[in-house]
Amino acid sequence: MEGKRRRVQSETQAQSVILLMKIKEFTRALLTDLTNGRSPLILIDRFRSYCAVPNANCFCASDSPCGKEALTLRKKSRAHRLVVMLRVMLIVQKLLQENKHSSKRDIYYTYPSLFLDQSVVDQAINDTCILMQCSRHNLNVVSAGNGLIMGWIRFSEGERIFDCISSPNSVHPVPVHVEEVQDIISVAQYILVVEKESVFQRLGNDQFCNANHCIIITGRGYPDIPTRRFLRLLVENLRLPVYCLVDCDPYGFDILTTYRFGSMQMAYDTKHLRVPEIRWLGVFPSDSERYFVPKQCLLPLTAEDKRKGEAMLLRCYLEKEVPQWRLELKLMLQKGVKFEIEALSAHALSFLSESYIPSKIERKLIM
Amino acid sequence: MEFSTVQELCLHLISSAYQRCRLSEQICRLAIILTRSSSSHPSLRISISDTGIGSCLEEFQNLRFSSTDVADNWDGMLSLKTTSNMPDQLFCLREMVLSCPHIILIGIRDTEIHSYQINLKGSGSSRITRLPSNTKNGAKFSGSEAYLSSFVSRDLLLADIHTFIQKNIAIQLVAEDCDVPESRYEKVFLSNECKQSPVSASNLELLKSGIEDYVVKHGNNLSNKCNTCFPSWEQLKVGVGVACCTDNRLHTELVMEAVILISNVSTQNITCFREYDNKTEVLYFEDFSPCTISRSSMKTLESIDWKTYGLNLRGAVEQDGVTLLEWENLPTDTHIDVVLHIYHKQYPALDRSFLSLSETVKSTVIPAPRKMSPLARNLVKRAVKLALDDLKANHSQAFLSSRALQIRGYAPDLAKTIAGLILSSSDLDFQGECFSLLGLQSQEVGTEIVESCIEERIVSVIEMNDKKPHNYQQVAPYLFEELENPVQDSEFQENDFGPFDF
Numbered sequence: 093m094e095g096k097r098r099r100v101q102s103e104t105q106a107q108s109v110i111l112l113m114k115i116k117e118f119t120r121a122l123l124t125d126l127t128n129g130r131s132p133l134i135l136i137d138r139f140r141s142y143c144a145v146p147n148a149n150c151f152c153a154s155d156s157p158c159g160k161e162a163l164t165l166r167k168k169s170r171a172h173r174l175v176v177m178l179r180v181m182l183i184v185q186k187l188l189q190e191n192k193h194s195s196k197r198d199i200y201y202t203y204p205s206l207f208l209d210q211s212v213v214d215q216a217i218n219d220t221c222i223l224m225q226c227s228r229h230n231l232n233v234v235s236a237g238n239g240l241i242m243g244w245i246r247f248s249e250g251e252r253i254f255d256c257i258s259s260p261n262s263v264h265p266v267p268v269h270v271e272e273v274q275d276i277i278s279v280a281q282y283i284l285v286v287e288k289e290s291v292f293q294r295l296g297n298d299q300f301c302n303a304n305h306c307i308i309i310t311g312r313g314y315p316d317i318p319t320r321r322f323l324r325l326l327v328e329n330l331r332l333p334v335y336c337l338v339d340c341d342p343y344g345f346d347i348l349t350t351y352r353f354g355s356m357q358m359a360y361d362t363k364h365l366r367v368p369e370i371r372w373l374g375v376f377p378s379d380s381e382r383y384f385v386p387k388q389c390l391l392p393l394t395a396e397d398k399r400k401g402e403a404m405l406l407r408c409y410l411e412k413e414v415p416q417w418r419l420e421l422k423l424m425l426q427k428g429v430k431f432e433i434e435a436l437s438a439h440a441l442s443f444l445s446e447s448y449i450p451s452k453i454e455r456k457l458i459m
Numbered sequence: 460m461e462f463s464t465v466q467e468l469c470l471h472l473i474s475s476a477y478q479r480c481r482l483s484e485q486i487c488r489l490a491i492i493l494t495r496s497s498s499s500h501p502s503l504r505i506s507i508s509d510t511g512i513g514s515c516l517e518e519f520q521n522l523r524f525s526s527t528d529v530a531d532n533w534d535g536m537l538s539l540k541t542t543s544n545m546p547d548q549l550f551c552l553r554e555m556v557l558s559c560p561h562i563i564l565i566g567i568r569d570t571e572i573h574s575y576q577i578n579l580k581g582s583g584s585s586r587i588t589r590l591p592s593n594t595k596n597g598a599k600f601s602g603s604e605a606y607l608s609s610f611v612s613r614d615l616l617l618a619d620i621h622t623f624i625q626k627n628i629a630i631q632l633v634a635e636d637c638d639v640p641e642s643r644y645e646k647v648f649l650s651n652e653c654k655q656s657p658v659s660a661s662n663l664e665l666l667k668s669g670i671e672d673y674v675v676k677h678g679n680n681l682s683n684k685c686n687t688c689f690p691s692w693e694q695l696k697v698g699v700g701v702a703c704c705t706d707n708r709l710h711t712e713l714v715m716e717a718v719i720l721i722s723n724v725s726t727q728n729i730t731c732f733r734e735y736d737n738k739t740e741v742l743y744f745e746d747f748s749p750c751t752i753s754r755s756s757m758k759t760l761e762s763i764d765w766k767t768y769g770l771n772l773r774g775a776v777e778q779d780g781v782t783l784l785e786w787e788n789l790p791t792d793t794h795i796d797v798v799l800h801i802y803h804k805q806y807p808a809l810d811r812s813f814l815s816l817s818e819t820v821k822s823t824v825i826p827a828p829r830k831m832s833p834l835a836r837n838l839v840k841r842a843v844k845l846a847l848d849d850l851k852a853n854h855s856q857a858f859l860s861s862r863a864l865q866i867r868g869y870a871p872d873l874a875k876t877i878a879g880l881i882l883s884s885s886d887l888d889f890q891g892e893c894f895s896l897l898g899l900q901s902q903e904v905g906t907e908i909v910e911s912c913i914e915e916r917i918v919s920v921i922e923m924n925d926k927k928p929h930n931y932q933q934v935a936p937y938l939f940e941e942l943e944n945p946v947q948d949s950e951f952q953e954n955d956f957g958p959f960d961f
Contacts, residue, residue, distance in 0.1 A: 112886075115880070116884060116886060116889045119877065119880045119881060119884075119889075119893070120889070120892065120893065120896075122877065123877065123881075123893055123896050123897070123913070124896060125920075126877075126913065126916040126917060126920060127896050127897060127898075127916055129916075129919065129920060129923065130920070131920045131923065131924050132920075164924075165866055165917070165920055165921050165924060166866075166924050167862075167866075168862060168865045168866050171866045171869045171873075172869060174869075174873070175869050175872050175873050175876060178873065178876040178877065178880065179872070179876045181880065182876055182879045182880050182883065185880060185883060185884065186883060189883075189884075189885050206872060
């Protein structure tokens with residue numbers, strides 16, 4: 093165990109040395125351009141996880157760059173982006189040299205007057221990752237962690253042990269330093285990913301994991317990077333089926349696609365974040381009839397819902413890889429109504445844990 | 460070309476004379492002499508003579524005089540004496556001074572001085588009468604004299620000509636009035652006395668020199684350069700631009716020359732007169748004559764992207780026939796002067812023989828009048844932009860575009876960051892390498908020195924970028940720099956991503 097930990101540490105250090113070298117090379121090239129009177133031109137690969145042309149013969153699934161962006165001193169917006177990226181790089185250089193970690197929010201507060209907005213820092217971190225061909229955690233930039241886990245699993249993160257098995261219905265945070273996770277032991281039969289914390293808590297209260305040998309994870313809305321990385325790690329290590337339960341509305345559907353295909357903003361690192369094995373357990377638009385969801389629980393789609401749903405219909409991966417999902421989304425738009433997972437509890441509070449989820453898995457009513 | 464007053468006709472004749480002088484490519488003299496020989500004979504003899512290339516009849520054949528105003532009291536008869544037009548054989552008699560109004564010509568090989576009488580109120584072939592010619596008696600010279608006698612007011616005409624010449628910075632001219640010896644009026648307008656242009660100076664060089672002269676004499680209101688306001692010529696930043704196109708109707712090339720002059724004058728010197736304050740008077744010339752700029756050309760001036768050159772144009776206004784450009788945020792000590800000159804490169808009939816022109820006159824074919832406005836619009840824009848580019852190329856710091864100024868605003872942060880990347884690196888070899896790239900010795904290196912050294916280089920690159928054409932793209936064409944989002948914006952702008960998506 094100690095040996096494994098040391099190996100993880102030395103791998104991380106080696107990665108830091110490579111990154112520091114790349115930052116120096118980058119700085120040297122920039123300085124050479126400036127001292128030779130050349131305007132610096134920094135090309136940043138551009139990635140996308142999908143395009144909006146249905147039936148297109150695109151390469152979105154290939155993980156290859158789909159073009160480049162140029163950072164130069166010729167445009168104000170690009171010049172600002174360059175300054176911010178360099179400033180982030182400077183912080184990263186210090187973090188790597190001192191073997192420290194920082195959150196992107198910490199970075200923002202280092203120079204708020206220069207960065208102006210958190211999203212600018214986020215973009216700079218992404219630009220740096222793309223330039224340095226690494227993932228964000230390699231820069232020693234980490235999130236606070238937002239995901240939760242419970243169920244039949246035990247693992248360690250560095251020296252910290254996550255012994256969920258001893259109390260399968262107790263809530264634990266998802267580990268932030270996923271690269272340090274090891275010694276995963278599980279007796280679960282499947283992994284259940286739920287969109288919302290309220291549903292996660294409902295299942296905990298219902299002692300769902302007592303009756304079902306599973307692992308339950310929630311990203312509490314749109315999943316953050318550690319949650320997605322951790323889920324992927326579990327799927328790779330445990331080779332368990334993984335199901336996803338989201339609200340029957342365009343946002344729930346989008347969260348589902350984020351788990352499976354990755355997000356657009358993190359498209360450059362999608363190959364390390366997506367979980368192609370994930371299956372959609374519910375709730376489907378067609379479930380409203382199958383499970384007799386009361387009419388008062390069916391809410392009309394707002395204009396914003398419709399706009400978002402229509403736009404999602406165009407995503408290339410739906411037609412290519414999950415046409416059934418797309419049909420359900422289409423059905424949602426045709427019906428013009430949405431409902432939450434909790435609407436299923438209208439019949440009985442424990443309907444979700446006692447009937448809906450087990451019956452779905454048993455009867456393979458999943459997509 | 461039709462004139463309704465003797466004054467207008469005279470200004471046209473002066474302008475034509477000047478063009479002939481320019482075409483001779485030699486130092487020439489142009490004299491305007493208004494003579495009232497005696498009070499018993501009150502008509503005013505108006506003589507406009509030049510030592511340029513000889514005239515051709517085409518210049519005169521389409522002139523018309525339509526006034527019925529008795530005040531003009533002119534019979535419409537214009538007399539012309541000229542050598543024939545032989546531009547490749549000209550030479551100059553620099554020292555010759557025309558003191559007598561009846562001596563007309565300076566010239567070359569042609570042995571004859573041709574005389575004509577043209578009735579500008581007449582029509583048909585009979586309006587031009589050829590008079591007996593005189594021999595040059597072996598002398599070599601070229602030139603012309605056009606003269607007429609009219610009862611027009613001498614003072615009014617003199618005032619018009621004075622204004623014309625004062626504005627006409629492109630003309631090097633002597634004007635004399637010798638009505639009676641004791642009331643002799645003499646005024647000499649020379650282009651740029653302080654900076655003599657060479658004989659072979661181009662029109663553009665003379666225009667440039669002329670506007671400099673005009674500016675340093677406070678709009679020709681002084682006889683000499685104002686040394687208080689302009690102690691040195693280095694204060695003047697001058698940019699020139701030339702744009703050409705073919706005038707298909709006349710089969711000649713149309714040229715637009717623009718000169719923009721920016722001067723810095725101490726505001727403490729309030730004694731000097733500034734006619735239009737901080738506004739810019741646009742001097743506009745067509746075929747060597749000052750005239751009012753067309754409304755469309757004025758709009759073209761307004762449409763120029765002045766911001767690219769760090770200038771904010773509020774608008775163009777017309778004030779008493781003078782076109783003025785008003786600026787925003789222009790430093791109080793800065794003044795901008797603009798002069799535009801559009802002309803046909805080829806003077807009429809240069810490519811035709813005198814004989815063939817006579818034939819033209821006989822068949823009464825009148826060339827279409829020159830209308831330059833539609834072509835001028837495009838030329839104005841191109842020439843002014845070129846002049847601004849020229850200014851910027853030579854004074855890049857002073858004419859950074861507003862965009863470049865904004866980009867330059869990032870230079871300190873950028874320099875600080877790059878210096879930080881170097882100085883905070885734990886790799887001393889890397890640091891040494893960077894210092895040597897910057898030309899710094901390791902022992903003299905301090906944070907401030909490194910930062911300022913990098914900033915200097917960044918600023919210089921930004922200035923260099925600003926000089927290049929704005930559609931310049933170093934980026935390969937397959938890059939989609941402008942495309943911010945490859946998918947539908949509508950889907951991407953919203954909260955597709957939660958705050959913890961990262």
